[in-house]
Amino acid sequence: xxxxxxxxxxxxxxxxxxxxxxxxxxxxxxxxxxxxxxxxxxxxxxxxxxxxxxxxxxxxxxxxxxxxxxxxxxxxxxxxxxxxxxxxxxxxxxxxxxxxxxxxxxxxxxxxxxxxxxxxxxxxxxxxxxxxxxxxxxxxxxxxxxxxxxxxxxxxxxxxxxxxxxxxxxxxxxxxxxxxxxxxxxxxxxxxxxxxxxxxxxxxxxxxxxxxxxxxxxxxxxxxxxxxxxxxxxxxxxxxxxxxxxxxxxxxxxxxxxxxxxxxxxxxxxxxxxxxxxxxxxxxxxxxxxxxxxxxxxxxxxxxxxxxxxxxxxxxxxxxxxxxxxxxxxxxxxxxxxxxxxxxxxxxxxxxxxxxxxxxxxxxxxxxxxxxxxxxxxxxxxxxxxxxxxxxxxxxxxxxxxxxxxxxxxxxxxxxxxxxxxxxxxxxxxxxxxxxxxxxxxxxxxxxxxxxxxxxxxxxxxxxxxxxxxxxxxxxxxxxxxxxxxxxxxxxxxxxxxxxxxxxxxxxxxxxxxxxxxxxxxxxxxxxxxxx
Amino acid sequence: xxxxxxxxxxxxxxxxxxxxxxxxxxxxxxxxxxxxxxxxxxxxxxxxxxxxxxxxxxxxxxxxxxxxxxxxxxxxxxxxxxxxxxxxxxxxxxxxxxxxxxxxxxxxxxxxxxxxxxxxxxxxxxxxxxxx
Numbered sequence: 001x002x003x004x005x006x007x008x009x010x011x012x013x014x015x016x017x018x019x020x021x022x023x024x025x026x027x028x029x030x031x032x033x034x035x036x037x038x039x040x041x042x043x044x045x046x047x048x049x050x051x052x053x054x055x056x057x058x059x060x061x062x063x064x065x066x067x068x069x070x071x072x073x074x075x076x077x078x079x080x081x082x083x084x085x086x087x088x089x090x091x092x093x094x095x096x097x098x099x100x101x102x103x104x105x106x107x108x109x110x111x112x113x114x115x116x117x118x119x120x121x122x123x124x125x126x127x128x129x130x131x132x133x134x135x136x137x138x139x140x141x142x143x144x145x146x147x148x149x150x151x152x153x154x155x156x157x158x159x160x161x162x163x164x165x166x167x168x169x170x171x172x173x174x175x176x177x178x179x180x181x182x183x184x185x186x187x188x189x190x191x192x193x194x195x196x197x198x199x200x201x202x203x204x205x206x207x208x209x210x211x212x213x214x215x216x217x218x219x220x221x222x223x224x225x226x227x228x229x230x231x232x233x234x235x236x237x238x239x240x241x242x243x244x245x246x247x248x249x250x251x252x253x254x255x256x257x258x259x260x261x262x263x264x265x266x267x268x269x270x271x272x273x274x275x276x277x278x279x280x281x282x283x284x285x286x287x288x289x290x291x292x293x294x295x296x297x298x299x300x301x302x303x304x305x306x307x308x309x310x311x312x313x314x315x316x317x318x319x320x321x322x323x324x325x326x327x328x329x330x331x332x333x334x335x336x337x338x339x340x341x342x343x344x345x346x347x348x349x350x351x352x353x354x355x356x357x358x359x360x361x362x363x364x365x366x367x368x369x370x371x372x373x374x375x376x377x378x379x380x381x382x383x384x385x386x387x388x389x390x391x392x393x394x395x396x397x398x399x400x401x402x403x404x405x406x407x408x409x410x411x412x413x414x415x416x417x418x419x420x421x422x423x424x425x426x427x428x429x430x431x432x433x434x435x436x437x438x439x440x441x442x443x444x445x446x447x448x449x450x451x452x453x454x455x456x457x458x459x460x461x462x463x464x465x466x467x468x469x470x471x472x473x474x475x476x477x478x479x480x481x482x483x484x485x486x487x488x489x490x491x492x493x494x495x496x497x498x499x500x501x502x503x504x505x506x507x508x509x510x511x512x513x514x515x516x517x518x519x520x521x522x523x524x525x526x527x528x529x530x531x532x
Numbered sequence: 533x534x535x536x537x538x539x540x541x542x543x544x545x546x547x548x549x550x551x552x553x554x555x556x557x558x559x560x561x562x563x564x565x566x567x568x569x570x571x572x573x574x575x576x577x578x579x580x581x582x583x584x585x586x587x588x589x590x591x592x593x594x595x596x597x598x599x600x601x602x603x604x605x606x607x608x609x610x611x612x613x614x615x616x617x618x619x620x621x622x623x624x625x626x627x628x629x630x631x632x633x634x635x636x637x638x639x640x641x642x643x644x645x646x647x648x649x650x651x652x653x654x655x656x657x658x659x660x661x662x663x664x
Contacts, residue, residue: 157547163639192639
């Protein structure tokens with residue numbers, strides 16, 4: 001600690017104790033630069049200005065007590081080593097702090113300058129060590145991902161070759177094939193497809209693990225998605241002579257999620273169900289609402305298979321888990337499907353679990369959050385625990401091009417959505433998820449927590465950036481318009497939640513009106529770019 | 533009526549052959565290019581009706597080819613279908629933004645691929661409105 005740049009921050013409210021620490025520091029000639037503050041808030045403020053080499057922290061301060069104190073410091077300065085200055089009576093607490101990445105503690109009045117010096121030096125060293133460990137862990141994870149991505153890419157080319165030529169033979173493009181040869185070729189093709197799925201799962205699992213999966217949530221009709229998944233899996237079920245049925249409650253509302261990812265979860269679960277169900281059995285996919293949990297839709301995949309032993313139930317979602325007692329003669333696969341499904345569901349904010357009795361079949365269930373306008377609007381229409389006075393609805397209409405362009409229209413719409421998300425304050429304004437799946441013209445709505453004047457600035461930005469989107473610049477057209485909405489006076493007794501719910505009803509009604517007819521919007525602006 | 537001409541761009545000779553067999557069986561004429569440079573040169577010379585393009589190519593990867601095609605008035609109307617071993621998560625959007633009409637990961641489903649080829653050809657020939 002002889003380094004001239006050493007800076008010690010002492011957060012201690014007792015002047016006597018602070019002086020003593022300062023004295024010990026001077027005696028030890030250890031610190032070139034000591035600053036003392038007596039309140040936690042002052043300490044946290046000074047962390048913003050300059051990061052110290054080490055923090056000496058008293059736990060009981062005028063504005064913070066006990067465990068809360070080191071929790072706040074660690075949150076603000078996770079990379080700075082902390083040594084706690086504890087009283088005789090709170091050594092237990094100091095011990096607890098050590099388990100939460102505090103580096104050391106000293107009992108006040110019972111340490112010498114050399115022990116203080118040593119505690120600080122070791123704290124700095126240990127913290128540095130931890131940081132480099134964490135860095136190498138991240139590097140290893142990154143390396144593993146790159147490796148898997150490379151391997152799966154390289155495996156795909158020979159895999160494609162086998163796939164292509166097998167199907168060329170099967171389709172008789174290279175001459176006649178005998179029935180026996182045809183059977184063998186079908187077996188090859190099936191195995192190649194399994195291999196392809198494993199390569200895909202490997203990459204997917206590593207991506208899930210390292211948080212590289214993007215969830216692009218929107219408003220999703222879950223019933224349609226379930227039916228789509230079932231239709232996709234029907235040929236496989238038929239081949240194995242397993243029934244595959246759908247039971248979707250017609251009242252199931254929209255969910256808020258990424259349709260491609262939800263489909264992936266459904267397919268994983270259905271595939272799994274078919275695999276473990278014997279000939280003549282059935283797999284049933286249901287979606288329903290549960291009264292006790294009104295914010296979620298429940299989706300379940302039930303099979304009439306062999307069931308799962310109680311001790312294995314918690315393990316089936318672990319990566320690489322395979323049932324050791326499986327008597328199933330089909331191939332096991334990598335054991336990544338349920339792991340990927342679990343991770344995808346939790347990225348949506350849902351839960352996944354399994355209920356099963358050995359011999360009685362299994363039911364895998366997961367939940368997805370309902371598409372609730374009130375929930376999405378909450379941060380937009382409230383300010384400091386109160387309802388705002390007004391908000392602005394900004395509408396962006398895109399007109400599909402009338403002559404063909406190379407880039408697809410769907411892609412252009414997606415780019416526009418990205419532009420909108422860049423133009424608004426993400427934590428304050430809400431870009432409503434697109435409701436239409438495919439269509440010529442697309443309309444986006446932004447609920448902005450601002451007044452009309454400021455909304456103009458946002459709209460100018462949107463127009464500028466939309467003008468640069470490929471597919472809109474030459475052939476498409478767009479309009480940006482705004483409407484100010486005064487929010488109702490909050491009732492004296494209604495809770496903030498109820499008030500937001502009421503606003504959601506109003507906004508929901510407006511959205512319906514706006515998307516249905518051209519009413520209510522003023523200041524309609526023609527496209528900013530003249531066509532050449 | 534003459535057959536439509538499809539240019540296959542792939543550096544793997546076996547994959548080129550497989551694709552050629554498949555396309556000929558469906559009454560398409562094919563020409564081959566093995567790298568980015570020859571793909572662009574051949575596109576000028578042969579002016580194919582459609583291009584099936586791999587992304588990982590020597591001498592100018594698939595994105596370079598897409599960019600060059602897009603910038604040329606005569607070639608920019610040729611529909612390009614990307615067929616690659618690369619991962620859709622990292623490449624699909626980029627390819628579509630660069631002007632590709634469709635993206636397939638290898639191994640692609642033959643029926644689907646042929647459907648998209650047929651649809652792309654009919655649009656580029658008639659110049660009709662894109663499907664909704």
